Amino acid sequence: MVEVPDALSTLFSAKVETDGDRYVVEIPKSEVSHGAIAPGETYRVGLLSQVNGESSPAPQPQEPEQDTDPARADTGVPQPPVDEGEIRNVTIESLGDQGDGIAKVERGYVVIVPDGEPGDSPTVEIETVQENVAFASVVDENGQGT
Structure with a gap:
């Protein structure tokens, strides 16, 4: 199994x-529209080889677990990596336009945390989940949980 770091954007x-005289890897538009990446930004890129014929298998990403919630049926679009009511430790990376803290979790998915400051690492409860952003409330400012 390939270990995927939390910092993986997509x-x-x-x-x-x-x-x-160059090679190009096209990025699906959905990766930008979901906020995983942004045009004009610089990213570190890693490539995993495709398993072909008798070549030795290269590490392949593990398939995500099937979501059994009918409200989140497979549409071919990645589902949010958080659920309403979930308790998580996050790190505030920046401030949003309204002054709220912005944390990123798996695949660069954004979690908005009110009154967060860059560098804070609170424990939060996910309150509202949307396609490309979730809103959370702080349950412990020190990140120790309840």
Whole structure:
């Protein structure tokens, strides 16, 4: 099993294409629209080889667990990595336009935390989950849980 760090912004499959004297990997538009990545930003890219024929298998990403909640049926679009009522430790990375703390979890998914400051690591309860952002409340400012 491949261990995937929390800092991973996105994971998708794509072909490496030739474009003159360079090679191009196209990023699906859905990765930008879900907020996993942003145009104009710089990212570190890792490539995993495809298993072909008799070559030794390269580490492959593990399939996500099937979501049995009918309200979140598989639409081919990645589902949010958090659930309402979930308790999580997060780290506030920046401030949003309204002054709320912004934390990122798996795949770069954004969690908004009121009154958070960059560097804070509170324990939060996820209150509202949307396709590309969740809203949480602090249950312990020191990140120790309740």
